[in-house]
Amino acid sequence: MRVSLFITCLVDQLWPSVGASAVEVLRRAGCEVVFDERQTCCGQPAFNTGYRNEARRLARRFIEIFEDGGADAIVSPSGSCTAMVHHFHELFGDDEAWCKRAEALAARTYEFGAFLVNVLGVDDVGASFKGPVTWHDACHGLRDLGVREEPRRLLRNVRGAEFVELPNADACCGFGGTFSVKYPEISVAILDNKIDAIEKAGVRAVVSGDASCLMQINGRLTRNNSSVRAMHLAELLASHE
């Protein structure tokens, strides 16, 4: 299985180790991983803030780069960016040609955890991690892509890590893209509900599939000098403690 990595701008610039971990795990699961260096961004920030022309420009570029990379699947360590690809067709209105291309590409674009479990049929990647962990359902991954059971199955098979279900795991972390800085007080109020639940769960790490949620959650955890780590699913699955 040939996988083309859709790294996402957040992972590329802020947490490249998540990208490296994702590549390692995919290879361990038997995939050949390629990386097209022309990729930049899926355009989600523009789309979500209402700048559709800008989003369309980036979407076209994305489609052109990825549609004939010769890969069987495009895999991304981000539920929201994967969901954006699945929404590309909304940017093309009556343009049937572009809509078809967008839909064809979306059909083989997967979120990382869902890809491992649903496409590769793998739910144990031989990872090990010491200590209890919990999972935060990122909104787009959960509600747009239906990713819920897959990461939980993967986490339950991590040796040494006791999986604890977080109360209201599917409650939003409050990020919401530009919402986090347009309405920061509300964003943080929503976040603090999540932080309370995480602290009460007594875990060593909170894991999620979306770097944006992790940025929001981790930002508050470190500001609070918490002992809890926020980790990406790929990082945890690449771990060999």
Added chain:
Amino acid sequence: MQHPTSETFDRNAREALEDVQLRGALRNLATTFGERRKLAILTVEDWEGLRERARASKDETLAHLDKYLKAFAENAERAGAQIHWASDGAEACRVVLDLIRERGATRVVKSKSMATEEIHLNAALEAEGLAPVETDLGEWIIQLAHETPSHIVVPAIHKSKRQIAELFAEKVGVPPTDDVAVLTGAARRILRQSFAEAEVGISGVNFGVAETGTILILENEGNARLTTSLPRTHIAVMGIEKVIPRLEDLDMFLKLLPRSGTGQQLTAYQSLITGTKRRAEDEGPEELHIVLMDNGRSRMLAHPVTRQSLACIRCGACLNACPVYQQVGGHAYGSVYPGPIGAVITPQLSGLRTNAQLPYASSLCGACREVCPVKIDIPELLLHLRAEVTEGTAAGTADQRGPVKSRPLERLAFKLYARAWASPTLYLWGARVARVLQRLVVRDGRIGRVGGLMAKLAPPLAAWTEWRDAPPLAPRTFREQWREEHKG
């Protein structure tokens, strides 16, 4: 009394977040209604199928709204009701006022109706010297307090028992007490008197059945039953989108609405009113007037994307599920329709120009879409409205001319982002430059609170770091690492 408007949503929200009592009330609402809803939907076999069918029914009705409205009006008239058409809120208020005046009536009772809140009917009647009495307990409470409802279904949810007790003590002389039974007993006694004296009863309509001309009213308290049966004249104000095709369609809507809104399998009362009494000696009003109100709905209907917001059955589930509503409550939205559905329909009813913040008052989490009994895709509608804000088109909303105020700096930022990130070279060089610049703010491997000049130059960074650390850009991007590792 000055009510907060949606133009100051950001300030309203900040004030709401400081209100400890409000936040406690909202936390209760979210937990209680959320849990009850989850349990209630388990009592329906194939909940998802039910939602699909209800949405399909709404879509079909909206696609032929004129036909169904015509049938509703004809059948209602055949049963003895009188139909009035009001193109907007002002006309609807005038129709109601004229009906009251023509009958020489002065004593008016009301049951809960969001449509009448939408058009500020009470204010219009009070301006003409009338004193309509709200009889739904929550509506009566906010009427006494001179406030607007903060929730579509439970209008006084923002008030604590203590606040209500103090209100009753001040306004109607009930000795202060925390005992809910005593408070509701006092309300019942006082409102009973209003019912007994009332000459006109004004209600809303939950569903209007085209097949029979029947109006259905749902409630738990019994006040709507009294409002619509004791007075001589009953006036029902109905948004035109409330019509459904057949009596049997009520089965699915009655399964969906109470479970979604309050977690009840059914409300305590469902009143089906078809025209007027058949025989003079029967009990009930002499006259039934149904005011079919447009007030922007046919304009919303014309727009292919936002049309689905007319499927709303006003259950309130989206408010209960919304993380933003849960934190700031309804008054912050500055509209009688708050929360997710409010953020979508308020700009359409009252214009995007004065409600331009509302589509952005959301983290787009999608919880609303998940709980909506008729599967309205609220996040899609919010994104659509955001595009209208930035493009200044405002199509399908109440703005007749001129674009919404643009945000030049934000617009410029996104244009630059799209241009730069359409080029891998610019993208990479942008990262390199940013990595150098960030040395100004990175300490101990993270970006802490950014203030001073830096905050002025980069307001989003200041807004983020006020409460949260920001991660620094990594020393090398993933692609730079990959390139290194795959050289040669």
